[in-house]
Amino acid sequence: MPSSTSNSDGRRPQGPTLAIWVAGALLGALLLLGLEGFWRGMGHHPSVMDDEALWAQQRARLSGNEHAVALIGASRTLYNLVPDVIEKRHPKVVVGNVAIEGTNPVAALRDLARDPDFHGVAICDITYAGIDATTWDEQQGHVDFYWRKYKPGKDVERRLRTLVQQCLVTVSPRTSITKFAEGVFDAKWERPFHVRVHPSRWWSGDFQRADFSSILDRSQWLRQWNADRNQGDSPTLESWSEAVDGIAKMVSRIRQRGGEVVFVCMPTSRQPWKLTDKHAAWQTLEARVGAPTIHFTDHPSLSKYVLWDASHVDERDAPAFTSALIDILEQMQVLPRGS
DSSP: OOOTTSOTTSOOOOHHHHHHHHHHHHHHHHHHHHHHHHHHHTTOOOOOOOOHHHHHHHHHTTTTOTTEEEEESSHHHHHHOOHHHHHHHSTTOEEEEOOOTTSOSHHHHHHHHHOTTOOSEEEEEOOHHHHSGGGTTTTHHHHHHHHHTOOHHHHHHHHHHHHHHHHOSTTSGGGSHHHHHHHHHHTOOOOOOSEEEOTTOOEEEOGGGOOHHHHHHHHHHHHHHHHHIIIIISOOHHHHHHHHHHHHHHHHHHHHTTOEEEEEEOOOSSOOSTTOSTTHHHHHHHHHHOOOEEEGGGOHHHHOSOBTTSSOBOTTTHHHHHHHHHHHHHHTTSSOTTO
């Protein structure tokens, strides 16, 4: 005879189990909302987590489009140039932001030179040391990821993660439930980070709320790193000139397909490398490569901004800085008006 607690087919009723599951889901959602509200109340904002897949998405935008604009470089490109501003000024343009913090950009330039489907403009933020052949492979890992591992499944996964990261503070490692628990025990909460990463890979730096003690520590480390580099590792003008010839070949391949390369020396409050000024090295680059160059000291519209950490413009100034650079590129007819 069937048990009084069983259905006619012998299965137990699922009502209580479903109710428990729903209650657990609601409790989890409430905890997530509470944690989200706590971190936002502390001043934290959602930020996309930059990685190789996000870089690869940007790289994919550059192939097969004659109006493609590649942003190549390091952190000064990431902070100073706003892709949305470029695309608003030039509606036909598709920007691919493939700069990588703390690296030199020749690997990305070499990749575009080898890609028969790239016919656009490469805006290359580079320094004297970045041209030296010993630095050419610093971005090669991202290039290899794009060609070998960036498959449709990776793209879909990255797009879903981007959507979540744009909406929720709590998915960041800086503001996770683990960080909350650590704060409870230590009575010390994670300070809001002054940099937010956008899906376009623009790094908007709000330096008015930055932790300048950490910035100064990094600047001190950077000065020491540069001093060590300049004691023996900095290239000679002879070896540097040989590297320029190699870069000239890359530029030539892009120009033969109808594209263009522009080398840009971004603003800095001090010269972090030897010969980053516009004298022997920069003039040699322009003469030997044959590509147009822009040096910030030649353009008041690029050199007038406060660089809070001696190297990057604030997010409030980045759109105006981007527009100023576009004005110069239009005057040079690199970016035709109306494109």
